[in-house]
Amino acid sequence: MLIPQIAEATAFIRSQTDVVPDIALTLGSGLGPVADAFEGIAIPYGDIPHFPVAHAPGHDGQLLIGTLYGRSCVAMRGRVHMYEGYTAQEVTFPLRVMHGLGAHTACLTNAAGGMRDGMTVGDFVAIEDHLSLATAAGEDPLRGMHDPGLGERFVSMNKAYDPELIALAQSIDPAITRGTYAHAIGPSFEPPALVRLLQLIGCDMVGMSTVPEVIVARHANMRVFALSTITNISVSTVADSHVTNEAEVFESAKLITPKLSAFMEKFIPALPDAPQ
Ligand code: HPA
Numbered sequence: 001m002l003i004p005q006i007a008e009a010t011a012f013i014r015s016q017t018d019v020v021p022d023i024a025l026t027l028g029s030g031l032g033p034v035a036d037a038f039e040g041i042a043i044p045y046g047d048i049p050h051f052p053v054a055h056a057p058g059h060d061g062q063l064l065i066g067t068l069y070g071r072s073c074v075a076m077r078g079r080v081h082m083y084e085g086y087t088a089q090e091v092t093f094p095l096r097v098m099h100g101l102g103a104h105t106a107c108l109t110n111a112a113g114g115m116r117d118g119m120t121v122g123d124f125v126a127i128e129d130h131l132s133l134a135t136a137a138g139e140d141p142l143r144g145m146h147d148p149g150l151g152e153r154f155v156s157m158n159k160a161y162d163p164e165l166i167a168l169a170q171s172i173d174p175a176i177t178r179g180t181y182a183h184a185i186g187p188s189f190e191p192p193a194l195v196r197l198l199q200l201i202g203c204d205m206v207g208m209s210t211v212p213e214v215i216v217a218r219h220a221n222m223r224v225f226a227l228s229t230i231t232n233i234s235v236s237t238v239a240d241s242h243v244t245n246e247a248e249v250f251e252s253a254k255l256i257t258p259k260l261s262a263f264m265e266k267f268i269p270a271l272p273d274a275p276q
Contacts (some may be wrong), residue, residue, distance in 0.1 A: 002096065019066055019074075022102070023072070024222070026079050030254060044062055045063060054084075061078045074101055095216045105225070107271070109226070122230065122255065127181045128180065162225060179204030180204050187208065192237050231250075
């Protein structure tokens with residue numbers, strides 16, 4: 001069912017460019033300017049058959065195809081989220097298309113709330129495991145009729161985050177730590193009680209994206225690297241007077257963008273040429 005739609009979307013993009021990307025890049029909330037160094041074409045999501053359109057603030061909604069830091073890349077400048085009403089399958093359609101265009105490695109970024117003691121705004125954390133409240137509640141992007149043309153029925157999530165790519169990131173920026181990302185659908189920010197629960201079960205940061213894309217990328221046998229940028233510190237008690245809000249997240253993302261660009265400028269050229 002999905003394969004003809006993927007084929008239609010990829011055929012449309014191929015009619016605009018003959019670039020075959022190695023790397024699929026997704027830029028999280030407010031992090032779109034990382035793609036300013038891109039040389040290539042930009043296609044509004046709305047022009048691509050079956051593509052979901054991004055409505056979230058801070059998400060521009062353009063697919064970029066061309067060269068970034070010397071590598072052939074396809075990048076989502078802005079992503080779509082389940083909190084917009086899209087299903088897990090719909091939010092991951094672009095990832096399927098980027099894979100269909102040829103990308104063998106997914107490099108995903110997000111804005112996240114920091115929950116681990118000692119985290120500060122601006123920290124980068126490489127995701128090494130996740131806990132998804134959405135998938136636990138049945139919103140798994142692989143749920144539904146199985147199409148063997150897309151991948152296997154059951155997909156392991158152990159080492160979904162490529163250990164070699166995490167090590168590469170840490171060799172480029174030793175300040176990058178590793179952590180477990182909790183995925184909540186949103187759009188309400190997590191209440192303090194949920195933050196305490198997530199901390200108790202070993203989660204280090206929390207956000208509203210990335211996990212469905214990781215599941216689909218692994219289903220497609222892509223290598224995955226995912227980086228959380230800490231835009232706010234999650235509030236874990238009602239006694240804390242801090243109130244997390246959208247403006248805080250976007251202000252932080254704006255300050256984080258140059259650091260993320262500097263990291264990507266080194267990381268993207270160093271990514272392996274081919275899948276494992
Ligand atoms: N919670 C969920 N999503 C987020 C947060 C947060 O604290 N910060 C940025 N995205």
